[in-house]
Amino acid sequence: MTVRDEFKPVIIKVGGALLDDAEASARIWAAIAAATRPIILVHGGGSATDRLLARLGHTTARHAGLRVTPDDQIDDVTASLAGTVNAHITAHLVRAGARAIGTTIAAAGITTCQQHPDTALARVGIVTNTDSAPLHALLAAGFVPVLSTIGRDANAQPLNVNADDAAAAIARAAHAAQLLLLTDVPGVLDADGNAIPHLDEPTIESLITAGTITGGMIPKVRAALHTATTAACPVSIAPWRDPTALAAELSTNPTPTGPDNTHFGTTITAPAQTKQHAP
Secondary structure, three states, rough: OOOOOOHHEEEEEEOOOHHHHHHHHHHHHHHHHHHOOOOEEEOHHHHHHHHHHOOOOOOOOOOOEEEOOOOOOOOHHHHHHHHHHHHHHHHHHHHHHHEEEEEOHHHHOEEEEEEEHHHHOOOEEEEEOOOOHHHHHHHOOOOOOEOOOEEEOOOOOOEEEEEHHHHHHHHHEEEEEEEEEEEEOOOOOOOOOOOOOEEEEHHHHHHHHOOOOOOOHHHHHHHHHHHHHHOOOEEEEEEOOOOOHHHOOOOOOOOOOOOHHOOOOOOOOHHHHHHHHHO
């Protein structure tokens, strides 16, 4: 599918930390509702799911940085992410003025999934196939798709897909203009604790070797670089605590910077994009 630049959507991924902050999330919903660029919102909701599982007497385990989703928890995880959390986000976006429609990454065959190769994760899935036509139909009609990351396998059984991975798959399928990963940190930080405006592969590997990028941020930036390369779009790791910069990022004329030429978080680009965005 060929998509004209002005119809290429911005994929925004949000997680549980934002959803637990009512004031901050209201400002984010308002920025999305006011956006002049087409938006697809992909969401997690780990903290809300943790609370539900705890009330039901389940324990939450993680393996290799991902939630383990046993057979006896998948229905409850689905109820949380595809039900309560998705409905909450959709309703608040509508209240803010967006024409939001809540659904899942499995709806209308947007994705097909299979079980993660690491079977210790149980009912965790990975995206294997995508069809962006339903998303582009919604965008063309002026809607904001709000996608929970509950996928389905070939037998229509539910699988819990990591939200970052799902957002990356949607970005590739939809020929996205940009992927925004909204987090509770200002971006990828340098040795002085300041957000690094721009990263490419050589800089990322240099900062990892130097010990500046550490821990869970290492797989996050490498995954972002992979997405930037395979989806041919910049990927930004940016703070949800800065709705003004987000609103500027969602303006009609996309740039890798926010208002007054100040960067919004950290933008990660593949080599061809680096040349395109060079001053």
